[in-house]
Amino acid sequence: MNKEKTQKNLIDERLETERLLLLPISMKYCDDIFREFTKEVTVYMYPRAAEDVSETEEFINCSIDDLKNGSSLQMIVLLKNNQEFLGCAGLHRANTKTPEFGIWLKKSAQGQDFGQETINALKKWADENLAYDYLLYPVADKNLASRKIPEALGGKIAKEYDQVGLGGNAYHCLEYRIYPVEK
Numbered sequence: 001m002n003k004e005k006t007q008k009n010l011i012d013e014r015l016e017t018e019r020l021l022l023l024p025i026s027m028k029y030c031d032d033i034f035r036e037f038t039k040e041v042t043v044y045m046y047p048r049a050a051e052d053v054s055e056t057e058e059f060i061n062c063s064i065d066d067l068k069n070g071s072s073l074q075m076i077v078l079l080k081n082n083q084e085f086l087g088c089a090g091l092h093r094a095n096t097k098t099p100e101f102g103i104w105l106k107k108s109a110q111g112q113d114f115g116q117e118t119i120n121a122l123k124k125w126a127d128e129n130l131a132y133d134y135l136l137y138p139v140a141d142k143n144l145a146s147r148k149i150p151e152a153l154g155g156k157i158a159k160e161y162d163q164v165g166l167g168g169n170a171y172h173c174l175e176y177r178i179y180p181v182e183k
């Protein structure tokens with residue numbers, strides 16, 4: 001696969017890790033996303049939980065468009081052995097020099113290091129497919145489980161600012177930069 005890939009359709013991407021399967025987002029997971037993307041899950045996130053399933057449908061449709069035009073690799077995270085839905089993760093603005101990670105796992109799937117395993121897979125995909133300067137990982141300073149993820153990849157805080165999420169949740173955001181592997 002060459003590094004022009006992000007100009008192309010990403011709808012057939014599929015990533016596997018030891019325990020996980022990452023598949024392109026699709027309407028099949030609408031009910032899972034609507035049910036699991038709760039106010040509690042989004043407390044340190046910019047997006048807010050959907051109030052109506054039509055908002056989730058709109059998110060999925062936009063994400064599918066972004067996959068098709070190569071601007072965002074928005075994946076569903078499943079447990080490999082039984083295809084249980086665990087959450088969503090993506091690499092946004094994949095067609096720029098500074099793509100940005102996003103991730104959330106349903107409450108019952110947290111605490112098992114699935115977040116690191118997911119982001120490691122997306123980082124590896126970026127190293128194999130993108131010509132980027134650095135990857136962004138914005139995270140609330142109090143979100144310690146999430147901060148461990150960029151730190152394990154050698155990420156360094158480059159910026160910080162106060163943020164108010166779409167749900168009215170205020171937090172102090174740290175922007176980690178993660179650089180490509182040396183070749």
Ligand SMILES: CC(C)(COP(=O)(O)OP(=O)(O)OC[C@H]1O[C@@H](n2cnc3c(N)ncnc32)[C@H](O)[C@@H]1OP(=O)(O)O)[C@@H](O)C(=O)NCCC(=O)NCCS
Nearest residue numbers: 041103104105110111112113114115116139144145146148
């Ligand atoms: C962020 C998120 C994806 C991480 O999920 P996870 O993989 O389940 O994370 P874990 O709970 O397994 O913790 C990962 C690491 O952080 C550590 N950790 C977790 N909570 C911690 C705490 N309160 N204080 C210190 N360390 C903590 C764990 O010990 C683990 O460390 P290790 O890898 O050295 O063993 C998950 O918590 C989530 O979906 N949160 C809600 C949405 C969200 O905030 N997304 C991120 C936006 S930036």
